[in-house]
Amino acid sequence: MFHLLLHACLAAEPATCAERLLPAPAPLTEEECHSTAAERAAGWLLRHPELTAGPSRCAPTADLPQLPLKEIAPGLLVHEGQDGLPDTANRGEIANLGVVIGSQGIAVIDAGASRAQAESLFSAIRARSDLPIRALILTHMHPDHSFGADLFREAGAEILGAPRLAAGIEARAASWMESYPPQVGNGALLGTLMALPDRGTADERLELGGATLHLRAVATAHTDNDLTVFHAQSGTLFTGDLVFNELLPTLDGSVNGWLAWLDEPRPEVRRIVAGHGPAPLPWPDGAEATRTYLERLRTTVRAAIAAGQPMSVAIRDRDPAEAARWQAYDTSHPRNVSAAYAELEWE
Ligand SMILES: [Zn+2]
Incomplete structure (x- = not known):
């Protein structure tokens, strides 16, 4: 080839x-x-x-350069993203990505942070199979998961995402194209074009031949366009950024909705591939750090609102134990407080 x-x-x-x-x-x-x-x-x-x-x-x-993939079940491969928030060292390549190779076709779960990362994911797939890449499934809009999408459209994949994904990308594309290149470097994004999904889907099964994927859109949680992908044969749920480990969760949707999603029983799920951190991890234990962080966030912000604190004071909240536990705590926690405050002050 x-x-x-x-x-x-x-x-x-x-x-x-x-x-x-x-x-x-x-x-x-x-x-x-x-x-x-x-x-x-x-x-x-x-x-x-x-x-x-x-x-x-x-x-x-x-x-060709090939992105490292590890096989976590027959035909199910995962790439673990690098540490931290996007910067020039990691080139934004911080998200976990997935590949499912069935006997009749291939699906990719999240596209990576740039054209360059998507190319090396494509090469790693082609080193293993020449079957058609039928679908690129985006778990949500954020650039570290979605910026490589255009390459997979060129490779013949249909781009699928939650029903609100297209609107989410369209609303933010212009500001990302300004703010993102200085973070990761212009060279890292060379040739990167934003791509909208071909189709939104709320609930759908994708049969790849010996591999069944169940795509399910989620009520507003990490963002308003989260979508999970369940690999039935191995009991593995790709949560996208509904679960973080190591890197602090970022709230771009609803803290109430996110905690409600985490509380839903999922007897069919044995393990998860989170959006960030080691993969796979057991379910539900692998989501415990995310749940603990979000519960404390909600409790703290509710207390600040009840005490009449303005947002400018509430965002000074800092928990030393959590700051030591999470990457990017001092950057992302004040933003999370501000997002949670805006949501919870109307309760
Ligand atoms: Zn995200």
């Missing part, structure tokens, strides 16, 4: 260049890759006026 690689630079910053992988929906031989290269590169560049292009080449899968 061969892949087209195109050398490209930022038009506004000509020293910032990278080789981009242009995936084909069906596997190509070396000859097919060469004979279609000029036309495919030209078509791709039409969608990227921010880039200038250099030479292209065709390379076999084995020569």
Whole structure:
């Protein structure tokens, strides 16, 4: 199997260049890759006026950078994200990602933080299988999970997400495109385009041949567009950011809704792949740190509101034991207090 690689630079910053992988929906031989290269590169560049292009080449899968994946059940693979909030060292590649390989096709769970990360996930998949990538399932809108989506559309996948995912991305796309490049570096995002889902889904089964995925949208919790994916054969639930470990949870939805989701009984679930932290973890123990943090957040903010404290005072809350336990506590906790305060002051 061969892949087209195109050398490209930022038009506004000509020293910032990278080789981009242009995936084909069906596997190509070396000859097919060469004979279609000029036309495919030209078509791709039409969608990227921010880039200038250099030479292209065709390379076999084995020569491409591949994202590390570990197999946690037959045909079920997980990539563990790096530590911390997005920065230039981790290039935003902090989220856990999943791949399901059935006998009739492949599904990807979350796309990674950039075109570059999605490419290395694609190469890692192609090193294992040449079956069609039928679906990219986005667990929610946040950039570390969604920014690689466009690559999987080019690779032939249908992009699925919760019914409110498209509106969530559309409302924030412009501000992310301003705030995100300085955090992770312009080079990390070279060629990255925001992609909207092809279709929203609230409750759906996806059969991949020996692997059944159950997609289920969630009431407002971490965000208003969370969606979980259950791998029936192994009892594994991909929670997206409804569960965090190590990195402090970030509240972009509803603390009440989030705790209600955590309290639902799920006898069918044996283990989870959380959005951040080690994966897999047992259920429900693997969600205990998230639950404990959110319960304390809600209790503290309710008490502040009851005591008549303004938000500007409430956000000074700091628990030393939690600060020692979580990454990014001092950055994310004040924001969580402010989000919870805005929600709970109307109770
Ligand atoms: Zn998130």
